[in-house]
Amino acid sequence: MRRYPGLWWSLFRLSWSTHRWLTVSTLSVLLLSVVATGACALALRAAVNAMVAGEGFAAVTAAVPAVAAYAALHVLQDATATCRNAVTNRVARLEVEPGVHREVAALPGIEHLERTDYLDRLKAVRDGGTQLVGSMWRVVLTFTSVMKLLVAAGLLGSISPCLLAFVTAAAVPAVCQLKGQRLLNDSQVATMEAVRLEASLAELAVDAGAAPQIRVSGAAPGLGARREAAWAEAHRVRLRARLAASALRLGGWTVFLAALLAGIVLVVGRSASGEASVGDVVLAVTVATSLGQTVQVTVNSTVATTTAGSVIEPYLWLRRYGERARECPPAGGAEVPEALREGIRLQGVTFRYGGSDHEALHGVSCLLPAGAVVAVVGENGSGKSTLVKLLTMLYRPDSGTVLVDGRPLDRLDPEEWRARISAVPQQFGRYPLTVSESVGMGDLAGMADRERITESLRAANADELVDSLPEGLETRLGRELSGVELSEGQWQRLAMARAAMRRSPLLLVLDEPTASIDAVTERAILDRRMTHARAAGRDTGGITVVVSHRLSAVSRADLVLVLAHGRLVEAGPHAELVDRGGPYARMYAAQANAYRDERCP
Numbered sequence: 001m002r003r004y005p006g007l008w009w010s011l012f013r014l015s016w017s018t019h020r021w022l023t024v025s026t027l028s029v030l031l032l033s034v035v036a037t038g039a040c041a042l043a044l045r046a047a048v049n050a051m052v053a054g055e056g057f058a059a060v061t062a063a064v065p066a067v068a069a070y071a072a073l074h075v076l077q078d079a080t081a082t083c084r085n086a087v088t089n090r091v092a093r094l095e096v097e098p099g100v101h102r103e104v105a106a107l108p109g110i111e112h113l114e115r116t117d118y119l120d121r122l123k124a125v126r127d128g129g130t131q132l133v134g135s136m137w138r139v140v141l142t143f144t145s146v147m148k149l150l151v152a153a154g155l156l157g158s159i160s161p162c163l164l165a166f167v168t169a170a171a172v173p174a175v176c177q178l179k180g181q182r183l184l185n186d187s188q189v190a191t192m193e194a195v196r197l198e199a200s201l202a203e204l205a206v207d208a209g210a211a212p213q214i215r216v217s218g219a220a221p222g223l224g225a226r227r228e229a230a231w232a233e234a235h236r237v238r239l240r241a242r243l244a245a246s247a248l249r250l251g252g253w254t255v256f257l258a259a260l261l262a263g264i265v266l267v268v269g270r271s272a273s274g275e276a277s278v279g280d281v282v283l284a285v286t287v288a289t290s291l292g293q294t295v296q297v298t299v300n301s302t303v304a305t306t307t308a309g310s311v312i313e314p315y316l317w318l319r320r321y322g323e324r325a326r327e328c329p330p331a332g333g334a335e336v337p338e339a340l341r342e343g344i345r346l347q348g349v350t351f352r353y354g355g356s357d358h359e360a361l362h363g364v365s366c367l368l369p370a371g372a373v374v375a376v377v378g379e380n381g382s383g384k385s386t387l388v389k390l391l392t393m394l395y396r397p398d399s400g401t402v403l404v405d406g407r408p409l410d411r412l413d414p415e416e417w418r419a420r421i422s423a424v425p426q427q428f429g430r431y432p433l434t435v436s437e438s439v440g441m442g443d444l445a446g447m448a449d450r451e452r453i454t455e456s457l458r459a460a461n462a463d464e465l466v467d468s469l470p471e472g473l474e475t476r477l478g479r480e481l482s483g484v485e486l487s488e489g490q491w492q493r494l495a496m497a498r499a500a501m502r503r504s505p506l507l508l509v510l511d512e513p514t515a516s517i518d519a520v521t522e523r524a525i526l527d528r529r530m531t532h533a534r535a536a537g538r539d540t541g542g543i544t545v546v547v548s549h550r551l552s553a554v555s556r557a558d559l560v561l562v563l564a565h566g567r568l569v570e571a572g573p574h575a576e577l578v579d580r581g582g583p584y585a586r587m588y589a590a591q592a593n594a595y596r597d598e599r600c601p
């Protein structure tokens, strides 16, 4: 909570600098409503006292401002809501939410996009801009409500100091409601995991990718039961908290109403004994009635402000995360070489994902020679993708160093390094664009170069695919926008073509680039890429790293790195590793036997 005032102040400044007139209007109507509250009660007292004294003209003179202030109060109530909503929505949608998206995109690496703690908070904040800015205006509203309470206290105190005790009673419902809200918040936090599980299982039930296996295995009832159990668990805890909060609220308002009644009885008694005027009675009733309303607004604003903690906390967390990420930018100072001479050297590279209990890579040391085609193989989870993520600077090693021709990778500017590399990641994007746009995105500078796009498609064996599409390069892709839907392997070929847009990268990473492609085409694509990579590598020393499970497809690589449980267990050319009879030879023999068995049952 200590950082909340700072956040509200920065949101107010943002509101002031971007939507000044709306901000001024909102503040003005809020302040006018405070003045109108006091003016209405005072004018009413004067009118009633004049009437009782038989002073007709004075009564009418006082009644006019009383009616005007009363009318103004109602108009201002609507105007406050309209102005507040308008400024809140504009600042949230036009400033805060786009700011969050910019911040996410500006963070170096992708670690944050794979961390559930980051993603959970991002989800809470992404569409919560209105709640965030609204919380700042709620604070302003609470201030004006407190000012109204002070005005009411002054007016009641002018009748009798005893009535000030009645104002104190107004705090009881506020405290009770806040306590109740805390119970509700705690119950939300306690059941967050069950709610998340319920939501994930609900999504899984309608996920097209998961549907075939769910149908075939008959898992739907089991998943449904698990989902219902998660929902019931969350519902039970939340219902109990809601009942307790309602009981507290009821208790608080009962105390307030009892005090209200006692206050009115007191003033009527004083009036009967001549210590107070009839106008005082009217004033007390008017103020007391509006006090109830003011207390309600104050309580609601305070509760809404504390509820906004569910957005404010994640927002502050994301900001701190961004600040910390920016505090340790790449040291810089080293330039990305024009061409590689030695290659990329890994020295004792160790890495563990945030929240994971084991190292994905442990003490990996090797040289990826300039101009070479390097295959990275190993069983599932052995660390292959992690290795290429470190090479593409999506993550940094926890210890150890990656040297690019002797220059520490983490001293290169990530943007400059990425401008000189190219990659087909394991999870490639399916861009819902036209074919030419989808491929051209591989190098924005070449987006308009049709020849280059066609060449890139040829390099990925995707030229025939494009010829078969209704509008060739201009065919829109993706089911979402009524475009043509491609098969997994066809999408993958487009991703390969995208990576081929950069002609001579210093590092080309192909992480299972052909996993969804049939074995014959895979061999053809990889052979073609390797030939191209070797030719390009001779000029620039560019290195090609291919991650694959099909060992026969990468047997032509210059160097094979074999990973097991995050460790480099073997390295060398294919033939040498086969002769050595170690883990690689065993994996290779097992795959060859399986292939033979398949062909000769």
Ligand SMILES: Nc1ncnc2c1ncn2[C@@H]1O[C@H](COP(=O)(O)OP(=O)(O)OP(=O)(O)O)[C@@H](O)[C@H]1O
Residues within 6 Å of the ligand: 114, 115, 353, 354, 355, 356, 359, 360, 378, 379, 380, 381, 382, 383, 384, 385, 386, 387, 426
């Ligand atoms: N985002 C992540 N958060 C936490 N742990 C992760 C994450 N990604 C991978 N891991 C873990 O790191 C280890 C290495 O994963 P990696 O993806 O590098 O393996 P891989 O060899 O590429 O596997 P596969 O052949 O299945 O693609 C695994 O134990 C995996 O569970």
